[in-house]
Amino acid sequence: MIDKTGIAIKALFEKEFPENEETLNRPKAIIECYKEIPCNPCETSCPFDAITIGEDINKRPDIDFDKCTGCGICAYSCPGLAISIRQFKEDNAELKFPYEFSPRPRTGQTVNVVDRSGEVITTGEVINVIDKSKQNKTALVHITVDKAYMYDAAAIEVVKNES
Amino acid sequence: MKQREVVIIGAGPGGLCAAQKLLEGGAKVCLIDRNASLGGQLIKQTHKFFGSEKQYASKRGIDIMEILISSLTQYGDQLEIMTETSVVGMYSDKVIACVKKDKFFKIQAQSIILATGASEKSIPFENNDLPGVYAAGAVQTLMNEYGVKPGDNVLMVGSGNIGLIVSYQLMQAGINVKALVEAAPSISGYLVHASKIRRLGVDILTNTSVKRAIGSEQVKQVEIWDLDPTWQGIEGSERILDVDTICISVGLAPLTELLQQLGAEVRYIKELGGNVPVIDKRYETTVKGVYACGDVVGIEEASSAMVEGKITGLNALEDLGYDIRASRLEMKALHEELKFLRDGPHAAKVRAGYLKRGMLT
Ligand SMILES: Cc1cc2nc3c(=O)[nH]c(=O)nc-3n(C[C@H](O)[C@H](O)[C@H](O)COP(=O)(O)OP(=O)(O)OC[C@H]3O[C@@H](n4cnc5c(N)ncnc54)[C@H](O)[C@@H]3O)c2cc1C
Ligand code: SF4
Ligand code: SF4
Numbered sequence: 001m002i003d004k005t006g007i008a009i010k011a012l013f014e015k016e017f018p019e020n021e022e023t024l025n026r027p028k029a030i031i032e033c034y035k036e037i038p039c040n041p042c043e044t045s046c047p048f049d050a051i052t053i054g055e056d057i058n059k060r061p062d063i064d065f066d067k068c069t070g071c072g073i074c075a076y077s078c079p080g081l082a083i084s085i086r087q088f089k090e091d092n093a094e095l096k097f098p099y100e101f102s103p104r105p106r107t108g109q110t111v112n113v114v115d116r117s118g119e120v121i122t123t124g125e126v127i128n129v130i131d132k133s134k135q136n137k138t139a140l141v142h143i144t145v146d147k148a149y150m151y152d153a154a155a156i157e158v159v160k161n162e163s
Numbered sequence: 164m165k166q167r168e169v170v171i172i173g174a175g176p177g178g179l180c181a182a183q184k185l186l187e188g189g190a191k192v193c194l195i196d197r198n199a200s201l202g203g204q205l206i207k208q209t210h211k212f213f214g215s216e217k218q219y220a221s222k223r224g225i226d227i228m229e230i231l232i233s234s235l236t237q238y239g240d241q242l243e244i245m246t247e248t249s250v251v252g253m254y255s256d257k258v259i260a261c262v263k264k265d266k267f268f269k270i271q272a273q274s275i276i277l278a279t280g281a282s283e284k285s286i287p288f289e290n291n292d293l294p295g296v297y298a299a300g301a302v303q304t305l306m307n308e309y310g311v312k313p314g315d316n317v318l319m320v321g322s323g324n325i326g327l328i329v330s331y332q333l334m335q336a337g338i339n340v341k342a343l344v345e346a347a348p349s350i351s352g353y354l355v356h357a358s359k360i361r362r363l364g365v366d367i368l369t370n371t372s373v374k375r376a377i378g379s380e381q382v383k384q385v386e387i388w389d390l391d392p393t394w395q396g397i398e399g400s401e402r403i404l405d406v407d408t409i410c411i412s413v414g415l416a417p418l419t420e421l422l423q424q425l426g427a428e429v430r431y432i433k434e435l436g437g438n439v440p441v442i443d444k445r446y447e448t449t450v451k452g453v454y455a456c457g458d459v460v461g462i463e464e465a466s467s468a469m470v471e472g473k474i475t476g477l478n479a480l481e482d483l484g485y486d487i488r489a490s491r492l493e494m495k496a497l498h499e500e501l502k503f504l505r506d507g508p509h510a511a512k513v514r515a516g517y518l519k520r521g522m523l524t
Pocket of ligand 3: 032033043077080
C-alpha cells in the first residue's frame with residue numbers, strides 16, 4: 001500500500017515504536033524509513049551510536065532505544081525527514097518534528113497536527129522551535145498534544161504566519 | 164586554433180570532480196559550461212542529499228556545489244573556466260567547436276571528458292505545448308535560481324525522486340501542489356520523499372496520467388484519468404483539476420549527441436536512460452582519449468557522478484603520461500564506493516544497465 005500512496009498504515013509504523021510503552025517516558029527517536037535506500041546520515045550523525053545501518057548503506061536503519069537519548073540530532077540530519085522525537089509527559093505526548101518551511105511557527109502558537117495522510121487530527125501547542133545554525137535550516141518544532149495522538153501524529157501542518 | 168591539454172565539457176558534479184583529480188595530478192584543464200555558473204544540476208538542489216558522508220550526504224546540493232567549486236580555486240592558471248560557452252560540435256581529431264555570445268571558436272584538445280548530463284523527457288498529451296506546461300528542471304530553475312513562481316496551483320506528473328523533491332520545493336515556495344500523478348502502479352522514487360509530501364496533503368495517484376491540458380492561452384485546468392494495466396486510459400474515469408501549471412518529471416535522457424558527432428559508439432540501454440556511450444571500466448569511450456562520466460553515461464545520482472568523475476579524471480591523467488601510481492589505492496576505493504552506491508533495490512535498474520554494459524564488477 002505505502003508503495004502506491006506514500007502513507008504508512010498502523011501495522012507498519014507501530015513496529016518502529018518501542019515495544020514497551022514505558023520506554024517512551026523518555027524522549028526517543030522514531031525512524032520511519034521503510035525501504036532500503038543508499039543513505040546513512042542518521043547513523044553517522046548520532047553521537048551515541050544508537051543507530052546502525054552498517055557498511056552497506058542500503059540497509060535500513062536499526063535503533064537501539066537503550067542508547068538513544070532523544071537528543072534530536074538524527075532528526076534534523078535525515079534528508080528524508082523520516083525521524084521524529086517522541087515522549088510521554090503526563091497526559092500529553094511531546095513531539096519534535098523536522099520542519100523546513102518559513103516562517104517558522106512561534107512558541108505558544110496553536111498548530112494543526114496531521115496524520116500520515118495529511119488529515120488534521122488534532123491541534124498542538126508549540127513548546128519551542130529549535131533552529132540552530134548547525135541544523136542547516138531544518139528546524140525541530142517541539143509540540144505538545146494529547147497523549148492519544150502519540151502514534152498517529154506525523155507532522156504539523158504548514159503555518160502561514162505573517163513574517 | 165587554441166590548444167588545450169584536457170577539455171572538460173559540463174561543470175556539474177561529474178565534470179567538477181574530474182577537474183579536481185586532473186588538477187591535483189598537475190594537468191592543465193579547460194572547463195566549459197553553457198551556464199553562467201558552475202555546478203550543473205546542483206545549483207537547483209536546495210534539499211539535503213542522500214548517500215554517505217563521502218558523498219556529502221545530509222548537505223544540501225547547492226552547498227556541495229560550493230565545496231566542489233572552492234576546491235578548484237587554488238589552481239590558478241592551471242585551470243581555465245569558460246562559462247556561457249556552448250559546445251556545438253566535436254570532430255574525430257578531438258577538435259571542439261564552441262560558441263560564446265555569438266562568437267564561434269575551436270579548441271584542439273589532447274583529451275576530452277564529456278560530462279554533459281542529461282535532458283528532460285516529455286510525454287504526449289493534448290495541449291502539452293500550452294504555456295504553463297513545464298519540465299520539472301525548468302520549474303526548479305525558475306524558483307531556485309531566479310526566485311520566480313511558475314504558478315499557484317500545480318499538477319506534478321511523475322513520482323521519481325525529482326518529481327517528489329520538486330513538489331516539496333514548490334510547497335516550500337508557497338505554491339499549492341494539487342496532486343501528483345504516476346502512470347506506473349507504484350511510486351518510483353524514495354518512499355521517505357513521498358511520505359513527506361503526502362503528510363503535507365498532496366494526493367499521490369498511481370495508475371493515473373494526464374489526458375489533456377485545458378485552456379486557450381494558458382493552462383487553466385487539467386484532465387486526468389486512470390490507466391488500465393496496459394497503460395491505456397480508462398474511459399469514464401476522467402476528472403478535472405483546476406491548475407495553472409503542469410510540471411512534467413518523467414525521466415531524463417543522456418546528452419550524447421556530441422559524442423556521436425565525434426564518432427564514438429553509442430548504444431541503447433533503456434535502464435540507463437536511452438542512448439548511452441559505449442565505455443570501458445576506465446570510462447573511456449570508443450575514441451581514444453575521449454572519456455565520459457556522470458548522467459551522460461547513464462542516469463544516476465550526483466553521488467555516483469562525483470565518484471565517476473574522479474575515476475575518469477585519474478584515468479585521463481594516466482593516459483596523458485602522468486604518474487598516478489600514488490593513487491592506486493584511491494582508485495580501488497572509488498570503484499568500491501560505486502559498487503556500494505549501486506547495490507540497493509533502488510539501483511536495480513542501474514545494475515541491469517551496467518550488466519548489459521558488461522561492467523558490473
Ligand atoms: C530535483 C532533483 C533532485 C536530485 N536529488 C539528488 C539527490 O538527492 N542526491 C543525488 O545524489 N543526486 C540527486 N539528483 C541528481 C543529480 O543532480 C544528477 O545526477 C547530477 O547532477 C548529474 O551530474 P552530471 O555532472 O553528470 O551532470 P549535470 O549536473 O547535469 O551537469 C551537466 C552540465 O553540462 C552542461 N552542458 C551540457 N551540454 C553542454 C554543452 N553542449 N556545452 C556546454 N555545456 C554543456 C550543463 O549546462 C550542465 O551544467 C537530483 C536531480 C534533480 C533534478
Ligand atoms: S535522537 Fe540523538 S541519541 Fe537518539 S538516535 Fe537520534 S541522534 Fe542518536
Ligand atoms: S538518514 Fe533518514 S532517510 Fe537516510 S537512512 Fe537514515 S532514516 Fe532513512
